[in-house]
Amino acid sequence: AVSIFWFRRDLRLEDNIGLFHALKSNFPVIPLFIFDEAILDSLPKEDARVAFIHESLSKINSQLNEIGSSILIKKGKTVVVWKELISEFDIKEVFFNKDYEPFAINRDEAICQLLETNKSISYSFKDQVIFEEKEITKADGLPYTVYTPYKNKWLEKFQTMTPLREYDTSELFSNFYKSNFSFPSLEQIGFEKSTIRVKPFSLDNLKNYQETRDFPAVDSTSYLSPHLRFGTVSIRKMVNFAAKTNQVFLSELIWREFFMQILYHFPKVVTQNFKSDYDGIQWRNNEEDFKRWCAGNTGYPMVDAGMRQLNETGYMHNRVRMVVASFLCKHLLIQWQWGEAYFAEKLLDYDLSANVGNWQWAAGTGCDAAPYFRVFNPDIQLKKFDEKGIYIRKWIPEFDLGYGEPMVDHAMARDRAVATYKAGILK
Numbered sequence: 122a123v124s125i126f127w128f129r130r131d132l133r134l135e136d137n138i139g140l141f142h143a144l145k146s147n148f149p150v151i152p153l154f155i156f157d158e159a160i161l162d163s164l165p166k167e168d169a170r171v172a173f174i175h176e177s178l179s180k181i182n183s184q185l186n187e188i189g190s191s192i193l194i195k196k197g198k199t200v201v202v203w204k205e206l207i208s209e210f211d212i213k214e215v216f217f218n219k220d221y222e223p224f225a226i227n228r229d230e231a232i233c234q235l236l237e238t239n240k241s242i243s244y245s246f247k248d249q250v251i252f253e254e255k256e257i258t259k260a261d262g263l264p265y266t267v268y269t270p271y272k273n274k275w276l277e278k279f280q281t282m283t284p285l286r287e288y289d290t291s292e293l294f295s296n297f298y299k300s301n302f303s304f305p306s307l308e309q310i311g312f313e314k315s316t317i318r319v320k321p322f323s324l325d326n327l328k329n330y331q332e333t334r335d336f337p338a339v340d341s342t343s344y345l346s347p348h349l350r351f352g353t354v355s356i357r358k359m360v361n362f363a364a365k366t367n368q369v370f371l372s373e374l375i376w377r378e379f380f381m382q383i384l385y386h387f388p389k390v391v392t393q394n395f396k397s398d399y400d401g402i403q404w405r406n407n408e409e410d411f412k413r414w415c416a417g418n419t420g421y422p423m424v425d426a427g428m429r430q431l432n433e434t435g436y437m438h439n440r441v442r443m444v445v446a447s448f449l450c451k452h453l454l455i456q457w458q459w460g461e462a463y464f465a466e467k468l469l470d471y472d473l474s475a476n477v478g479n480w481q482w483a484a485g486t487g488c489d490a491a492p493y494f495r496v497f498n499p500d501i502q503l504k505k506f507d508e509k510g511i512y513i514r515k516w517i518p519e520f521d522l523g524y525g526e527p528m529v530d531h532a533m534a535r536d537r538a539v540a541t542y543k544a545g546i547l548k
């Protein structure tokens with residue numbers, strides 16, 4: 122008889138709540154990861170995120186090997202894999218950490234039902250966030266749709282609760298099932314190494330965060346996003362650090378939870394405007410314009426540098442993400458869903474809730490969004506945040522040789538955007 126701990130967005134042994142509880146169960150614990158074909162089939166062979174997952178699992182496996190255990194890696198359709206597992210092992214209990222995306226919620230419900238028919242008990246835990254969707258609500262129990270009151274309530278709850286503890290799993294390691302499961306290579310999973318790699322995160326970068334986090338040429342943000350996305354670092358550790366040292370940084374971690382709870386309560390935001398009044402906007406959706414934006418050939422250096430950084434590294438600085446997103450939706454009048462999908466394909470930190478939330482913020486269609494008449498001027502953004510052109514020269518080496526004409530005139534595009542939004546908003 123065994124217990125299974127199912128890794129998903131929590132690829133670490135340390136301070137992992139679901140794993141902690143699994144190791145306290147009455148049965149030896151098999152750690153499991155499933156490469157889900159429903160997700161993998163749509164990805165390019167050299168997808169850097171799959172390589173990062175593989176690398177993170179390999180680290181976990183090496184740690185487990187030291188204590189005579191190993192991780193069980195499976196590939197296939199999740200339900201099919203679970204059916205196989207049920208026939209292979211006498212599974213008494215299954216533990217996993219909750220995932221709040223609509224696809225994951227449905228998947229987990231299906232697996233729990235399957236386990237129930239097998240008389241296996243499943244347990245799920247909050248691990249990915251400090252507060253779940255139903256823990257921070259307005260007095261009437263409804264979800265917040267504006268960030269600042271959400272943040273205030275979040276902070277109030279955080280300050281009055283018992284300090285966040287970290288879960289020491291190492292003392293329970295002897296409860297892992299003794300095994301020597303073979304660990305597949307990336308190629309055996311059907312993928313190849315990528316030239317793009319996830320950077321290690323750095324909390325040392327945050328010393329002047331308040332002053333410099335908006336300047337893309339300065340290394341002054343944490344690079345935590347892919348690590349939080351795949352759970353290679355614990356959010357409790359990061360929040361404890363932020364609460365002690367840096368309130369601005371803490372408020373960014375709260376934005377992450379804000380968008381997660383929006384996605385949970387309003388799953389339609391994945392494809393539709395949060396504000397349905399904006400459904401009447403007549404987007405231009407010009408495919409040639411979209412291609413130029415994707416390639417970083419708009420003639421606006423700040424936009425082009427950002428898109429090239431994204432294409433080459435799978436990362437883009439937050440300030441620049443705001444500029445390129447505003448440019449796509451407002452200057453080019455291309456609906457945010459196109460940009461969101463492109464980011465989803467390229468970003469190493471791609472996270473459905475943050476991506477959709479921020480894209481809708483930029484488009485003005487989101488819950489707590491930039492007003493539609495606010496149209497970033499990409500050249501003013503450049504002067505303010507990269508005055509010496511260090512960032513743009515890094516990504517546009519030909520810059521000094523004279524840069525191409527902007528693909529649209531800013532003043533014309535701004536007026537056109539404001540007029541199109543005004544005409545399209547149904548009120």
Ligand code: FAD
Nearest residue numbers: 342343344345346373377439442443470471472475476479
């Ligand atoms: P830091 O400044 O060090 O921030 C620390 C952490 O706080 C981040 O790792 C992230 O988890 C969280 N955070 C910071 N800003 C935001 C924000 N605006 N919304 C939600 N969480 C935030 N972030 C993603 O993680 N995944 C995405 O798919 C994503 N898509 C975006 C799309 C657009 C159009 C925009 C404008 C922003 C998007 N962001 C996304 C938010 C933000 O740009 C990144 O989280 C940040 O740039 C990551 O770098 P960092 O870890 O060094 O940030």
